[in-house]
Amino acid sequence: MQNILAIFKKEFRAYFLSPIAYVYITVYLVVTNFLFFQGFFLINQADMRGYFGLLPWVFLFFIPAVTMRTWAEEKKLKTMELLLTWPVKDVDVVIGKFLASFAFLGIIIVLSVTIPITIAFLGNPDLGPIIGSYVGALLMGAAYISIGLWVSSLTENQIVAFILGVVVTFVLFIIGSPFVTMAINQPLLVSVLTYLGLGNHFESIGRGVVDSRDIVYYFSVIGFFLFLNVRSIESRKWE
Amino acid sequence: MKSIKYQSQSIIFILIVLGFIAVANFVLTKWFVRFDLTENKVYSISDASKRILKDLDDIVNVKCYFSKDLPPNLKSLETDVRDILSEYKAYAGKNIRISWVDPAENDEIKSKVRALGIPEVRLQTFEKDKAQVMNGYLGIAVLYADKKEVLPVVQDLKNFEYDLTSAIMKVMRSSVPKVGVLKTDTNVFIPPEVRMKMKMDYTDPTESKYKPVFDNLKENYEVETIDITDGQQISSDIKTLLVLGGDENSFSERDLFEIDQYFMKGGNLIVAADAVGINFQRGAAGEVQNPKILNLLEHYGARVENNMVLDASCGNVQIPQKFGAFQMNVAVPYPYFVKVFGEGFNKNNPAVSSLGELILPWPSSVTLLVDKADSASESSATDEKEAKVLVQSSEKSWTTSGQFNLNPQQQWQPPEDDLNRSNLMVYLNGSFESHFAGKSIPPAKEPDTSDIGAEVLLSEKDKDREIVPQVENGHLIIAGDSDFLTAQNASPGSITWLMNVVDWLTLDESLISIRSRSMVDRTIQNDQLGEGTNKPNVIRIINIVLMPLIVIIVGIVIFFKRKEKKAVPAKATSSPTPQTGAPEEDKTKEQNS
Numbered sequence: 042m043q044n045i046l047a048i049f050k051k052e053f054r055a056y057f058l059s060p061i062a063y064v065y066i067t068v069y070l071v072v073t074n075f076l077f078f079q080g081f082f083l084i085n086q087a088d089m090r091g092y093f094g095l096l097p098w099v100f101l102f103f104i105p106a107v108t109m110r111t112w113a114e115e116k117k118l119k120t121m122e123l124l125l126t127w128p129v130k131d132v133d134v135v136i137g138k139f140l141a142s143f144a145f146l147g148i149i150i151v152l153s154v155t156i157p158i159t160i161a162f163l164g165n166p167d168l169g170p171i172i173g174s175y176v177g178a179l180l181m182g183a184a185y186i187s188i189g190l191w192v193s194s195l196t197e198n199q200i201v202a203f204i205l206g207v208v209v210t211f212v213l214f215i216i217g218s219p220f221v222t223m224a225i226n227q228p229l230l231v232s233v234l235t236y237l238g239l240g241n242h243f244e245s246i247g248r249g250v251v252d253s254r255d256i257v258y259y260f261s262v263i264g265f266f267l268f269l270n271v272r273s274i275e276s277r278k279w280e
Numbered sequence: 281m282k283s284i285k286y287q288s289q290s291i292i293f294i295l296i297v298l299g300f301i302a303v304a305n306f307v308l309t310k311w312f313v314r315f316d317l318t319e320n321k322v323y324s325i326s327d328a329s330k331r332i333l334k335d336l337d338d339i340v341n342v343k344c345y346f347s348k349d350l351p352p353n354l355k356s357l358e359t360d361v362r363d364i365l366s367e368y369k370a371y372a373g374k375n376i377r378i379s380w381v382d383p384a385e386n387d388e389i390k391s392k393v394r395a396l397g398i399p400e401v402r403l404q405t406f407e408k409d410k411a412q413v414m415n416g417y418l419g420i421a422v423l424y425a426d427k428k429e430v431l432p433v434v435q436d437l438k439n440f441e442y443d444l445t446s447a448i449m450k451v452m453r454s455s456v457p458k459v460g461v462l463k464t465d466t467n468v469f470i471p472p473e474v475r476m477k478m479k480m481d482y483t484d485p486t487e488s489k490y491k492p493v494f495d496n497l498k499e500n501y502e503v504e505t506i507d508i509t510d511g512q513q514i515s516s517d518i519k520t521l522l523v524l525g526g527d528e529n530s531f532s533e534r535d536l537f538e539i540d541q542y543f544m545k546g547g548n549l550i551v552a553a554d555a556v557g558i559n560f561q562r563g564a565a566g567e568v569q570n571p572k573i574l575n576l577l578e579h580y581g582a583r584v585e586n587n588m589v590l591d592a593s594c595g596n597v598q599i600p601q602k603f604g605a606f607q608m609n610v611a612v613p614y615p616y617f618v619k620v621f622g623e624g625f626n627k628n629n630p631a632v633s634s635l636g637e638l639i640l641p642w643p644s645s646v647t648l649l650v651d652k653a654d655s656a657s658e659s660s661a662t663d664e665k666e667a668k669v670l671v672q673s674s675e676k677s678w679t680t681s682g683q684f685n686l687n688p689q690q691q692w693q694p695p696e697d698d699l700n701r702s703n704l705m706v707y708l709n710g711s712f713e714s715h716f717a718g719k720s721i722p723p724a725k726e727p728d729t730s731d732i733g734a735e736v737l738l739s740e741k742d743k744d745r746e747i748v749p750q751v752e753n754g755h756l757i758i759a760g761d762s763d764f765l766t767a768q769n770a771s772p773g774s775i776t777w778l779m780n781v782v783d784w785l786t787l788d789e790s791l792i793s794i795r796s797r798s799m800v801d802r803t804i805q806n807d808q809l810g811e812g813t814n815k816p817n818v819i820r821i822i823n824i825v826l827m828p829l830i831v832i833i834v835g836i837v838i839f840f841k842r843k844e845k846k847a848v849p850a851k852a853t854s855s856p857t858p859q860t861g862a863p864e865e866d867k868t869k870e871q872n873s
Contacts, residue, residue: 058842063835067828074827078820087802152827159823163804169317236305249318250363257308261301268297272290 044129048137049144052111056145065106066149073099077156087164092156093174093247097214097240100185105206107145108189109199111138112274116197131274135267139183139190146182150175170249177246180259184239185210187266194273213262214239312370322437323360325367328790329445333372340448341377341423342368345393347416348382351403354418360437361420368444376448383417396421397430420444424451442630442794446787450500457786459497460506460518461486462539464526490524492770496779501786508535511724511742514542520786523551523573525762531572533722540576540715544748548755548785551577552762555584555644556684566642566684577758579715581650581665582706584760588642588684589702590615590694592676593624595639597688614688615677617641620704624672629707631777631784632670633796638773640671642686643761645679645702665710670757670781673702708756709792717749755785755792 056062077092084091115121124134160166188210193202215221217238222231235241239262242255316324342365346358365378383393383400390400398419404412420431422444429447434440463486487494487505497503506514506521511534514521521542531539543549557569568586577584595617598609618640625632648667678694679702716722721742764774784792 057838060835060839063831066831070828070831071824074824078823081820082804082816085804087804152831155823155827159819163819164802165805166802167319169319173317236309244359245363248323248360248363249316250323251315251317253312253314254309257305261305265298265301269294272294276286276290 044133045137045140048129048134049140052138052141053144056141062145065103066152069099069103069149070152073153074156087160087166089156089160089166089171089174090247092153093178093243096178097181097243100182101207101210101214104146104182104185105189105192105203105210108142108186108193109202109206110193111142111190112194112270113197113199113202117199125274131271135190135270135274139187139263139267139270142186142190143179143183146186147179150178150182167249170247173249173251174247176251177243177255180246180256181239181243184259184262184266187263187270188213191266191270191273194270210239213237217241314367323363323367325364325371325441325445326794328788328793329368329441330371331790332445332449332788333368333376336372336375336448336452338424338452339375339377340372340451341379341421342444342448343421343423344378344380345383345389345396345398345417345419345421346380347384347418349414350416350418351412351414354403354416357418357434357436361434361440364437364440364444393417393419393421396428398432401433420447422447422451427451438796439630439634442791442796445794446783446791449787449791456500456502457519458504458515458517459501459782459786460504460514460521461490461493461497462521462523463505463507463509464524464530486524489767490765491767492775493522493524493765493778496775497782500779501782508538511538514538514547516542516545516547518542518547520548520550520782522782523549523553524765525552525554526571526573527554527557527569528571533572534724536572536576537716537722539573541748543712543754543756544714544751546751546754550757550759550781550785552759552765553577553584554642554762555586555760556588556642558642558686558763564686566686576715578649580712580756581648581667581708582758583647583649584758585645585647585679585681587644587679587681588616589618589640589645589673589677589679589704589760590692591618591673591678592694593619593621593674595619595641599688612688615692615694616686618643618673618677618704620671620673624674624704626668626670628795629668629670630794630796631780632705635773635777635780638671638777639764639769639771640704640759640761640774641763641769643673643704643759643764645673646704646706646758646760648703648706650708665708665712668707668709669703669705670707671703671705671759673704675699675701677702704761705757705759708754708758710753712751712754712756714747714749714751716747719747721745721747753789757781757785 073092073095076095077089080091112121115124125131157166157171189202189206192206192209193199196202196205215238216234217236218240222234225231225234236258242258245252245255314324316322344361344365346361350358369376369378381389383389383398394400396419398417398421400415400417403414403416403418418434420434422429422431427450429450431440431443431447494503504518506518508514521539523539539549551573553571553573555568555570555574556566559565559567566588570586574584592615594613594615596611597614597617599612600607601610620638620640621636624638625635627633648669650665650667676694676699678699724742763769764771765778
């Protein structure tokens with residue numbers, strides 16, 4: 042626990058010490074808020090559906106960009122061996138790094154708070170779906186992060202990590218979307234793919250219904266990719 | 281070598297973990313809990329539905345005929361319907377079978393769907409600010425054995441649960457419930473024997489007066505005309521009793537007693553009473569007639585006033601008018617025909633919330649003598665009575681009493697400062713005391729005044745009869761008008777009202793507790809924005825710029841603070857925590873920047 046906390050602190054501080062982080066956050070906020078307010082006054086509904094509808098797509102590029110350097114850079118700068126010689130379990134390092142990225146994401150998500158405030162000022166929003174969507178965004182973001190971290194551990198090139206991260210999350214996202222499932226005529230396969238898709242569970246929570254199945258799904262994805270991450274770190278020892 | 285061995289071991293290990301996760305996920309899809317965070321619990325089904333679904337003992341088929349390529353706004357309705365159905369599935373288990381069919385797939389299905397009574401509807405959609413129209417299906421059929429119930433067009437979720445659960449109950453019930461209509465036209469009543477003797481065509485006056493009521497109820501219920509003129513008891517087999525109309529001579533004390541006792545034994549009662557009758561013999565004139573049933577209703581907790589409600593929202597009457605040489609009928613608004621729509625219907629009550637329009641000719645207002653229940657609170661404490669207003673006139677309505685000038689060609693003078701909503705129909709629920717508790721049973725026949733000295737004796741049956749003093753959970757609906765159900769005046773709106781309230785009371789006790797989901801207006805309030813201002817743009821820009829600006833400022837502050845620190849010997853601040861590549865990275869980045 043202590044080790045996880047130490048690694049978390051170090052990694053988390055590292056995010057905010059580099060100017061890149063501020064550029065990320067600024068770009069993220071400007072892009073999402075701009076896109077959201079494009080349609081907001083036209084649709085004339087006091088909800089955040091439009092905002093959270095964007096998130097799966099924005100995360101697709103944004104989160105691999107956050108996670109790409111996590112392992113790849115350690116490898117490139119050869120600090121990996123150093124890190125792994127410390128009396129810290131691999132699992133702890135992986136979890137620490139994951140939590141740091143997650144906290145970074147959490148801060149970014151919290152910074153969108155101007156939108157719910159604006160909406161509450163303009164109308165009478167139902168808070169249930171908004172809270173649900175925030176919870177869903179955190180869970181979905183965490184799943185994206187665990188995928189991004191694992192991909193980053195496979196390579197020492199940040200650009201490769203970024204592109205691979207986008208590809209893997211995109212595939213996991215698209216397999217459950219109607220775009221794919223409409224083309225398949227196999228009911229069982231469709232229901233499996235719908236379940237596997239990263240976006241469907243987010244939509245379900247986003248409507249304001251917290252279902253234990255959606256939470257189980259996200260924790261499974263997070264857990265599995267963190268496990269893969271630990272395995273791929275361990276495998277370095279055997280080379 | 282080692283590496284290959286490790287890799288194959290590793291892959292097996294990963295597969296085992298993956299398999300474990302898959303099994304765990306599969307098992308947990310069967311065991312789940314849901315929390316509905318929405319304000320109106322849009323995605324939850326009520327305990328009543330849950331219980332009904334758990335008690336299913338055979339397989340019900342729910343066939344959803346939805347078009348595949350629905351416009352986006354209806355696509356979300358489809359997902360909501362799917363969600364609620366999965367909630368149904370979760371509680372009914374294998375006893376509910378849900379299937380989705382797009383009728384457009386082939387013509388055979390199309391004609392089958394048409395035969396079921398599901399129409400192809402025109403759907404309007406807004407895409408890229410343009411209204412587009414397409415045809416599609418949004419219907420659901422509930423099938424069991426050879427019975428079917430249909431929800432022809434699912435438009436929103438307001439009444440979806442109530443409609444679906446009652447459809448399931450209707451196909452599953454083993455017998456058709458009985459509904460009674462009380463014979464109220466006693467003053468023109470000719471005994472059947474006399475009719476037989478005189479070879480009169482036997483049409484019951486009540487039945488002919490309220491023909492649409494009988495015709496429509498017969499589609500779903502076994503309808504009985506209840507005759508209590510000889511002091512017969514009303515059977516408890518009758519689930520719901522309708523008492524329609526009647527004048528000052530219609531109800532004897534004994535009639536009231538039988539109605540009261542039927543209600544005390546748990547029967548549902550719907551009374552449409554005319555405090556003011558309309559007499560057509562001398563043109564149209566309104567007369568206060570005070571049918572005795574009003575005493576009973578007042579005892580139960582609601583008074584039908586001796587007045588008439590007029591409303592600016594009203595129906596029309598045709599009046600012949602001369603245009604030069606021609607005479608034409610012209611439609612003139614007639615405030616005595618109160619037209620109820622929208623806000624006038626209680627939005628929490630599934631029996632009336634979905635009604636579109638209801639025209640009530642010459643209604644009287646109903647005053648509640650018990651506390652009105654908060655319409656948003658959960659029903660129902662059985663030890664207390666609670667009242668709900670089902671139907672109200674509009675804000676621009678007023679009442680008149682005393683002399684009623686029913687002439688449609690008059691200058692209407694609404695009292696500007698006395699415009700108010702009036703209750704037109706109410707629902708009372710809870711524990712009621714008998715009007716006859718502690719009293720003696722009224723004799724079946726009124727004492728015959730011509731036969732002097734005739735003793736009023738209770739018949740043998742009545743001597744042993746005990747008065748039921750109280751009902752724990754009675755349901756009573758009172759309307760201050762019965763004209764809207766007569767053969768001359770009945771409209772599709774009044775028939776829908778009738779079918780809805782009878783269904784609502786008759787189907788099952790527990791269905792009454794299902795409430796309509798109120799749809800809250802979630803649009804952006806325009807008065808906040810003002811016409812023609814550029815406030816939307818200001819809001820937009822503040823939202824886009826504010827937070828990023830704060831972030832940039834924080835970033836700059838941190839950057840300069842670190843620069844200051846750098847000036848101090850760096851070693852002093854290094855901590856004993858595990859060091860990884862990050863510090864070096866910072867340096868390289870800072871050097872670059």
